[in-house]
Amino acid sequence: VPDLATPAGWLPVVFMVLMGIALLLYVVLDGYDLGVGILLPGGTDKEKDLMVSSIGPFWDANETWLVLGIGLMLVAFPQAHSEVLSSLYLPVVLMLIGLMLRGVAFDFRVKAQTAHKPMWNRLFWAGSVLTSAAQGYMLGSYVTGFDASAAARAFSVLTALCVPAVYALLGAGWLLIKTTGGLQRKAVNWARRAWWGALTGFIAVSVASPLISTRIFEKWFSLPYVVLLAPLPIVTLLLLLIAARSLQRLPTRIEQGNDYGAWVPFAATIGVIVIGFYGLAYSLFPYLVVDRITIWDAASAPESLMVILVGAAVVLPAILGYTIFVYRVFRGKVEPLSYG
Amino acid sequence: MANFKSTLIERYWDACEARSGSISAIDTSCVYAHCMDPLTLARIQFAANISFHILFPSISIALAWVLLFFKWRFGRTRDARWMDAYRLWVKIFALTFALGVVSGVTMSFQFGTNWPGYMQTVGNVAGPLLAYEVLTAFFLEATFLAIMLFGIGKVSERVHTLATVLVAVGTSLSAFWILALNSWMQTPAGYTLIDGKVHATDWLAILFNPSMPWRVMHMLLASGLTVAFLVSGVSAWRLLRGDSRPDVQSTLRTGVMIAAVLIPLQIMVGDFHGLNTLHYQPAKIAAMEGVWQTERGAPLLLFAWPDETQRRNHFAVGIPRGASLILRHEADGEVRGLDDFPGAHPPVKPVFFGFRVMVGTGLLMLAASWLGAWLMRGGREPPRFWLRGMVAMTFAGWVATLAGWYVTEIGRQPWLVHGVLRTADAATAKPIPIGMSLALYLALYAFLIVAYISVVFYLARNAGAPHGNASANVPNTTGGVTSA
Numbered sequence: 120v121p122d123l124a125t126p127a128g129w130l131p132v133v134f135m136v137l138m139g140i141a142l143l144l145y146v147v148l149d150g151y152d153l154g155v156g157i158l159l160p161g162g163t164d165k166e167k168d169l170m171v172s173s174i175g176p177f178w179d180a181n182e183t184w185l186v187l188g189i190g191l192m193l194v195a196f197p198q199a200h201s202e203v204l205s206s207l208y209l210p211v212v213l214m215l216i217g218l219m220l221r222g223v224a225f226d227f228r229v230k231a232q233t234a235h236k237p238m239w240n241r242l243f244w245a246g247s248v249l250t251s252a253a254q255g256y257m258l259g260s261y262v263t264g265f266d267a268s269a270a271a272r273a274f275s276v277l278t279a280l281c282v283p284a285v286y287a288l289l290g291a292g293w294l295l296i297k298t299t300g301g302l303q304r305k306a307v308n309w310a311r312r313a314w315w316g317a318l319t320g321f322i323a324v325s326v327a328s329p330l331i332s333t334r335i336f337e338k339w340f341s342l343p344y345v346v347l348l349a350p351l352p353i354v355t356l357l358l359l360l361i362a363a364r365s366l367q368r369l370p371t372r373i374e375q376g377n378d379y380g381a382w383v384p385f386a387a388t389i390g391v392i393v394i395g396f397y398g399l400a401y402s403l404f405p406y407l408v409v410d411r412i413t414i415w416d417a418a419s420a421p422e423s424l425m426v427i428l429v430g431a432a433v434v435l436p437a438i439l440g441y442t443i444f445v446y447r448v449f450r451g452k453v454e455p456l457s458y459g
Numbered sequence: 460m461a462n463f464k465s466t467l468i469e470r471y472w473d474a475c476e477a478r479s480g481s482i483s484a485i486d487t488s489c490v491y492a493h494c495m496d497p498l499t500l501a502r503i504q505f506a507a508n509i510s511f512h513i514l515f516p517s518i519s520i521a522l523a524w525v526l527l528f529f530k531w532r533f534g535r536t537r538d539a540r541w542m543d544a545y546r547l548w549v550k551i552f553a554l555t556f557a558l559g560v561v562s563g564v565t566m567s568f569q570f571g572t573n574w575p576g577y578m579q580t581v582g583n584v585a586g587p588l589l590a591y592e593v594l595t596a597f598f599l600e601a602t603f604l605a606i607m608l609f610g611i612g613k614v615s616e617r618v619h620t621l622a623t624v625l626v627a628v629g630t631s632l633s634a635f636w637i638l639a640l641n642s643w644m645q646t647p648a649g650y651t652l653i654d655g656k657v658h659a660t661d662w663l664a665i666l667f668n669p670s671m672p673w674r675v676m677h678m679l680l681a682s683g684l685t686v687a688f689l690v691s692g693v694s695a696w697r698l699l700r701g702d703s704r705p706d707v708q709s710t711l712r713t714g715v716m717i718a719a720v721l722i723p724l725q726i727m728v729g730d731f732h733g734l735n736t737l738h739y740q741p742a743k744i745a746a747m748e749g750v751w752q753t754e755r756g757a758p759l760l761l762f763a764w765p766d767e768t769q770r771r772n773h774f775a776v777g778i779p780r781g782a783s784l785i786l787r788h789e790a791d792g793e794v795r796g797l798d799d800f801p802g803a804h805p806p807v808k809p810v811f812f813g814f815r816v817m818v819g820t821g822l823l824m825l826a827a828s829w830l831g832a833w834l835m836r837g838g839r840e841p842p843r844f845w846l847r848g849m850v851a852m853t854f855a856g857w858v859a860t861l862a863g864w865y866v867t868e869i870g871r872q873p874w875l876v877h878g879v880l881r882t883a884d885a886a887t888a889k890p891i892p893i894g895m896s897l898a899l900y901l902a903l904y905a906f907l908i909v910a911y912i913s914v915v916f917y918l919a920r921n922a923g924a925p926h927g928n929a930s931a932n933v934p935n936t937t938g939g940v941t942s943a
Binding site for chain 1: 550553554556557558560561562563564565567568570571572575578579582583584585586587589590591593594595597598599601602603604605606608609610613614656658659662896899900903907910913914917918
């Protein structure tokens with residue numbers, strides 16, 4: 120570890136944090152709109168329109184966090200960017216194709232001929248599923264350091280199933296906040312089903328990752344870390360239980376037209392994702408490619424990182440500001456969107 | 460994963476071996492068909508993606524400003540035709556923007572996967588420029604687009620106009636950053652090489668590198684012309700179909716006027732851009748003009764078949780001394796030939812023909828728009844033959860823009876960054892299964908282009924009428940139709 124008092128020492132750490140925040144925001148924000156895409160086939164035609172309307176003003180900017188996260192990796196850690204993404208080449212291609220399909224289906228479904236609308240709906244769903252599953256596979260493959268053993272492959276398949284489940288839970292939570300009546304009741308059922316998927320995924324990943332990586336095992340299960348880190352899985356389980364309790368109570372409230380606590384499952388799921396992300400970062404730090412490339416190995420020249428940091432320090436608060444503004448403009452229950 | 464890749468290549472090899480019967484007789488072309496050398500595949504794939512991508516920004520950059528113009532006209536005149544125009548074209552804008560975003564995401568991944576040597580060598584310059592594009596432009600466009608598209612009735616008229624302005628500024632700003640980077644790759648400045656890596660020394664020199672102003676102007680004008688012909692072509696098509704709503708006439712006029720004003724400017728800027736290239740990248744100019752040996756009084760070739768093995772042109776038809784006159788502004792000006800750059804000049808045919816396609820399309824644009832302006836003088840009805848011509852030229856801007864990009868990008872070869880990094884040294888050394896992903900991408904792109912063009916005309920056909928999906932939509936107070 121180089122001297123953290125020098126720019127060459129601390130700048131890569133700052134950029135790792137920035138990249139982490141961008142990717143975390145991406146997972147949460149695009150996660151809910153991907154989740155809505157995964158759930159789309161469950162809605163009636165009218166409900167499908169509402170579901171898509173609920174994410175209409177947001178998905179574009181949500182996806183931009185991915186460009187920022189990957190872009191920061193490209194500009195701050197170019198060596199890691201080419202190493203990681205070349206190793207993940209096929210899932211990346213599948214994810215990009217999924218992203219393209221859903222992004223355009225989103226617009227085409229209401230602009231193309233009515234007869235083609237079911238096809239674009241299906242492509243929107245397929246693109247959302249493909250994107251989420253590919254991201255899950257990439258996550259598993261990344262955690263295992265691109266290991267090609269059968270066990271590592273199986274682990275990646277497992278994460279490829281879990282990530283769509285977590286996104287579906289997030290998407291259902293989003294719909295609980297944004298919708299009313301029949302669709303809201305459906306969202307409760309979807310959330311319940313996705314909850315089981317998320318729980319299974321959480322347990323499976325927690326058990327499998329220390330088994331598959333001795334390094335992760337040592338980082339988590341040596342003293343005093345095993346004690347210090349114990350709150351992470353405990354809080355995760357608690358959050359999942361809070362979500363489950365809320366999902367049990369919500370149907371009665373919805374019947375009464377009472378929206379109290381409709382945001383709880385969504386917020387709890389975000390909490391789970393944040394903790395999972397932190398756990399992942401803890402497991403890997405300071406490596407960008409497991410056991411091979413550290414953030415300092417891969418970093419660009421300090422003077423160039425400084426130029427980006429100055430810009431980011433000025434612009435990121437503005438981005439957060441106008442993002443919050445747009446979420447405020449489109450707050451409340453969703454109505455069919457209209458072009459002026 | 461690494462194992463997986465080599466098995467994939469082995470499998471290709473086995474398939475080829477099975478076909479030829481023995482390992483010694485393996486047809487190399489068969490192997491290459493599956494896993495061509497990484498450089499060629501990386502280039503084809505990157506070219507396919509970036510060509511597909513540029514189609515959409517080349518429309519959205521200028522269309523954002525045209526929408527602002529429609530909105531401004533409506534504000535001034537309160538004439539419903541401008542709002543109708545806005546309503547049709549904002550839908551096309553939303554569609555175009557979405558295609559631009561999703562195809563652009565691909566680029567952020569491929570910089571690293573296809574050109575690992577690029578960021579490793581020039582990342583210290585390219586990185587900040589790309590980062591500033593994302594930070595200052597992408598978020599601005601993507602976020603305020605929501606208010607521009609769906610915000611009417613939710614925010615005040617003033618905030619909505621402001622959002623539209625910010626989207627337009629965002630698209631142009633994004634063009635500025637990426638073109639500044641591209642120009643730096645053509646005419647690098649403000650850097651120093653330390654251990655083979657580029658380090659920035661002067662950011663103003665990097666940003667305002669010698670070819671940047673011309674390239675930015677050339678591209679912004681290209682976008683303006685692309686949109687002018689798109690708007691005119693679609694409006695002409697509506698007129699030919701007998702659509703007599705008042706917005707058709709107005710958008711046709713707007714499109715033709717924009718084209719008629721921009722095209723002479725574009726020709727002028729193109730000329731200056733060429734002189735700039737002559738100074739900094741003479742090999743590119745030699746390929747564009749098909750000049751093999753350095754000569755005085757070089758002819759302007761209208762047509763020729765450049766032959767790189769014999770290093771001469773066949774079937775050359777040209778205007779004597781024309782190239783010297785254009786490039787040196789004197790009849791016996793010296794034009795350096797390709798033979799002056801042994802092993803360091805671009806492939807001649809694509810640059811030579813790309814240039815002729817671009818200039819030819821530009822001249823057609825000049826003729827079509829000026830003729831149109833004259834035919835419609837004093838509010839006259841344009842004749843059908845001209846309308847048909849404009850329909851045929853709806854996507855003329857795409858042709859010229861792509862041809863122009865091929866000239867400047869292929870013309871930069873064999874360099875990726877002129878004089879600093881060769882393309883071959885930046886390509887991935889790993890055998891990545893690019894071939895398979897390339898096929899997937901190409902199929903998807905073909906599908907999306909067909910869908911895009913047909914939906915643009917479908918929207919135009921239904922403009923003003925209740926939308927095809929009206930059953931799922933509820934008309935709002937301003938009479939528009941709902942949509943996502």
